[in-house]
Amino acid sequence: xxxxxVTPGQEGSLGVRDLPEPEPExxxxxxxxxxxxxxxxxxxIVSGAxxxxxxxxxxxxxxxxxxxxxxxxxxxxxxxxxxxVAGVVRRPDPVPCGACARGEFDMCRNQRYxxxxxxxxxxxxxxxxxxxxxxxxxxxxxxxxxxxLMEPTSVVAKAWEQVExxxxxxxxxxxxxxxxxxxxxxxxxxxxxxxxxxxxxxLDRVTRGVKPALVGGLGATYHSDDIDAVLDDVRPDIVIEAxxxxxxxxAAMRGTAPYGIVCLTGVSPSGRRLTxxxxxVNREIVLENDVVVGSVNANRRHxxxxxxxLAKADVDWLERMITRRVxxxxxxxxxxxxxxxxxxxxxxxPSTA
Ligand code: BGC
Numbered sequence: 590x591x592x593x594x595v596t597p598g599q600e601g602s603l604g605v606r607d608l609p610e611p612e613p614e615x616x617x618x619x620x621x622x623x624x625x626x627x628x629x630x631x632x633x634i635v636s637g638a639x640x641x642x643x644x645x646x647x648x649x650x651x652x653x654x655x656x657x658x659x660x661x662x663x664x665x666x667x668x669x670x671x672x673x674v675a676g677v678v679r680r681p682d683p684v685p686c687g688a689c690a691r692g693e694f695d696m697c698r699n700q701r702y703x704x705x706x707x708x709x710x711x712x713x714x715x716x717x718x719x720x721x722x723x724x725x726x727x728x729x730x731x732x733x734x735x736x737x738l739m740e741p742t743s744v745v746a747k748a749w750e751q752v753e754x755x756x757x758x759x760x761x762x763x764x765x766x767x768x769x770x771x772x773x774x775x776x777x778x779x780x781x782x783x784x785x786x787x788x789x790x791x792l793d794r795v796t797r798g799v800k801p802a803l804v805g806g807l808g809a810t811y812h813s814d815d816i817d818a819v820l821d822d823v824r825p826d827i828v829i830e831a832x833x834x835x836x837x838x839x840a841a842m843r844g845t846a847p848y849g850i851v852c853l854t855g856v857s858p859s860g861r862r863l864t865x866x867x868x869x870v871n872r873e874i875v876l877e878n879d880v881v882v883g884s885v886n887a888n889r890r891h892x893x894x895x896x897x898x899l900a901k902a903d904v905d906w907l908e909r910m911i912t913r914r915v916x917x918x919x920x921x922x923x924x925x926x927x928x929x930x931x932x933x934x935x936x937x938x939p940s941t942a
Pocket of ligand 1: 628629630631653678679704707740744885886887
């Protein structure tokens with residue numbers, strides 16, 4: 590079987606290898622990979638800036654946004670041959686910390702968690718993979734190949750849960766949401782916002798391509814003006830920040846309505862300096878009871894929330910987010926950004942590969 594591999598820390602090491610088929614162990618499912626979503630984290634790993642191989646070797650099977658079809662499921666696993674599934678990314682740390690011991694491995698305190706395709710565990714970028722049924726999530730057949738959006742949707746479902754939990758510390762009646770960034774995370778955050786009946790605004794730099802139409806298709810409002818002007822105009826109760834751009838992050842902290850919540854989901858590069866009036870940012874947050882909350886990864890509960898959100902979504906809209914499909918043999922192309930990209934998906938199916 591073919592697998593996409595990389596040597597973390599080594600730029601230019603991305604390749605496609607023939608590896609022996611994995612053997613399921615201890616009640617695992619054996620899964621035929623259908624598709625793999627590519628995200629910024631994967632590109633960072635490919636550039637040599639992130640990622641850790643499994644112990645004892647220097648390379649890693651890449652990929653954490655999975656979609657596959659169960660080939661073999663042990664009796665009592667809750668899965669059957671033919672089921673569409675996605676695999677959970679993170680595994681609890683071995684200690685375990687208090688959060689991991691309670692199934693909240695997305696909140697791991699000692700950072701010794703592992704992640705498939707990212708940190709010390711092989712990923713799902715292979716034509717065959719195995720997964721413990723406890724870390725497999727059923728994908729509705731109706732979703733078809735759009736089921737590859739399960740993992741990014743789980744990340745967004747967690748972000749929304751954080752916002753709601755923070756909001757509920759006092760009276761909470763949010764009306765307006767601003768999502769910054771119309772990449773896959775931003776668009777899925779907007780989808781979940783609209784599903785909550787909230788007035789939803791999305792800001793991105795581009796004025797052309799599919800993004801404005803995708804936002805319009807949700808019944809949300811697309812903006813491409815300066816962030817400060819948009820914040821003045823919208824005065825959001827909630828900001829879901831999905832650019833990781835420092836200027837946008839700090840503007841959002843200043844520009845919410847009172848009792849505003851800014852949820853940060855974007856990972857930014859270090860080394861970019863910005864001049865901010867820290868006094869103004871602090872004063873705003875204190876005098877408005879604002880909260881800035883970071884959110885990463887997702888636990889099983891969030892995958893379930895993601896499955897519920899995707900089940901209610903328009904499949905054609907989800908499909909339109911997938912702007913490029915690349916066969917596994919040409920994997921390198923999938924990890925190069927191209928103008929107009931929203932979500933790039935690698936096809937693992939041998940008939941298309
Ligand atoms: C993944 C998360 C992961 C994070 C940090 C993201 O791209 O979606 O599951 O926790 O990267 O490694």
